[in-house]
Amino acid sequence: MKIRAAVLEKIGAAAPYAQSLPLRVQEVELDPPGPGEVLVRIRAAGLCHSDLSVINGSRPRPTPMVLGHESAGEVVEVANDVRDLRPGDRVVLVFVPSCGGCVPCAEGRPALCEPGAVSNTAGTLLSGERRLHIGETRLNHHTGVSCFAEYAVVSRRSCVKLEADISFAEAALFGCAVLTGVGAVINTARVQAGSTVAVLGLGGVGLNALLAAVASGAREIVAIDLNEDKLALARELGATMTVNASDEGAATAIRTATHGGVDYAFEMAGSIKAMELAYLITRRGGTTITAGLPSPEHKFSFSPVSLVGEERTLRGSYIGSSVPVRDIARYVDLYQRGKLPVNRLMGEQIGLADINAGFDRLATGHSLRDVVVF
Ligand SMILES: NC(=O)c1ccc[n+]([C@@H]2O[C@H](COP(=O)([O-])OP(=O)(O)OC[C@H]3O[C@@H](n4cnc5c(N)ncnc54)[C@H](O)[C@@H]3O)[C@@H](O)[C@H]2O)c1
Ligand SMILES: [Zn+2]
Ligand SMILES: [Zn+2]
Structure with a gap:
């Protein structure tokens, strides 16, 4: 045809x-x-x-x-x-x-x-x-x-x-942005209620991670972007602190406010700069997760001694480590109940x-x- x-x-x-x-x-x-x-x-x-x-x-x-x-x-x-x-x-x-x-x-x-x-x-x-x-x-x-x-x-x-009665435009988002952003929080990181989270990059993927952090009961949620409108939206959606990544003292401000860094930092911008900041603001014993897909030529470097001496975890998350048949229905249900x-x-x-x-x-x-x- x-x-x-x-x-x-x-x-x-x-x-x-x-x-x-x-x-x-x-x-x-x-x-x-x-x-x-x-x-x-x-x-x-x-x-x-x-x-x-x-x-x-x-x-x-x-x-x-x-x-x-x-x-x-x-x-x-x-x-x-x-x-x-x-x-x-x-x-x-x-x-x-x-x-x-x-x-x-x-x-x-x-x-x-x-x-x-x-x-x-x-x-x-x-x-x-x-x-x-x-x-x-x-x-x-x-x-x-x-x-x-x-x-x-x-x-x-x-x-x-x-199965659910939602519009096609709403449903489309569940195919990538929701599966990826929500899945990174729920499946890859398994964020627990009471933990502290940072999301870097507030596009379709990052904003979904933010919503999932709220739904998971994260105590503190730091939203980070270069764009002030995105930061304002993040506050409306439940971020407890917002930071412009271009601010000189961004890392220090976040580390101070979160007493040494967050339990989980999610890099959702697809940028090495965001990845570096995500690693810097992860606390000792914490986990840095990235769903970003920068060019294969771009490299991120970190000191292995921090990984070892601070028992850090660095993880990738592809399609939010999802089982789509299970997760799309779950996330649509959470959406319909107003929780996502x-x-x-x-x-x-x-x-x-x-x-x-x-x-x-x-x-x-x-x-x-x-x-x-x-
Ligand atoms: N892992 C997966 O399965 C998967 C799925 C979909 C998308 N992705 C990737 O996730 C990333 C985000 O996708 P999207 O569609 O949400 O993108 P988007 O362009 O809608 O959003 C990216 C956001 O990051 C912000 N940003 C850029 N540089 C930044 C920095 N240094 N610090 C903080 N914020 C910064 C931008 O202002 C923007 O708000 C892309 O790399 C995309 O390819 C991965
Ligand atoms: Zn996509
Ligand atoms: Zn297979």
Whole structure:
């Protein structure tokens, strides 16, 4: 079938993107689903910094590629062998398909699915196939999702059925920002009530970590960003202290206020500077967690003696160490009960034609989670 999709032809276009137009909204061909696959009508797709990192080259992926990895939509058609989804079902798409059979999947760590990582890096679906093309030119899939498009063919294993009655725009956020930010707090760190937390970088991911820290009963929550509007929002959402990362004395002020640092510092900015600050403000015996995805060329250094002498922990968190089938339903439930007000992080709802300008706004650090609605 012919669909409209936002195609990234090559990486590294100069900003502003509203002028250089790295994403070309054009007509592309979408082949029908193969075995184990599903055709989804995309209804909402969020703009995440990880998309921006593909556009600007910090997260290299094969091109041409139909971008987008955070979305919700409606099942239109399923392959014969897919028996647990039907046309009309609503789904949230997850940006790592989990095969269910590899060692990480068997260990309950589907975020680390090995075939999922291979197909995501190659730009294919979990099957190894590409279903998108323009004439003879095959287009790559973005993390098996490619949701900046009217329709997507995805693996069944990229879909989580959505039972709750929430809007598609709300549901889309659960596919990346919520899974990643909330999961980092609940699954990766297992923050306990009464502990102290810092969140560095208050985008879609970091603000979700903040909400999860509030929901988990953290006693003190330090929110850190470069942007004063984000800090003001963080205070409304439950931060007990806000700090502008550009302040000279930021680290000292936080260490003083928290009596030597926080139990858990979450780096959610994707920046080495934020990572360094996160490590500095983690207390003796504390844990520094990062969900940021800076360019692979950027390095972070620390002194191993602090790791040892202070019994520190440094951890990465991918998709919030989530089990998406379990966690999306849980987080949606918390949202509906008012305990995780993720709607407060929603930015503008835009059309596919305005997607490049949306990425300009994201690059400034000012926008909240903008969502393309179809
Ligand atoms: N681990 C995962 O599974 C996963 C999933 C999604 C996104 N990510 C990554 O998480 C990061 C955040 O994504 P997002 O979509 O929320 O981004 P975003 O652009 O919406 O937000 C980033 C925020 O960090 C702030 N910031 C920038 N430099 C800072 C600094 N030095 N100190 C403090 N704050 C700073 C910006 O002002 C902005 O508010 C990105 O690196 C993204 O690629 C990881
Ligand atoms: Zn994302
Ligand atoms: Zn697997």
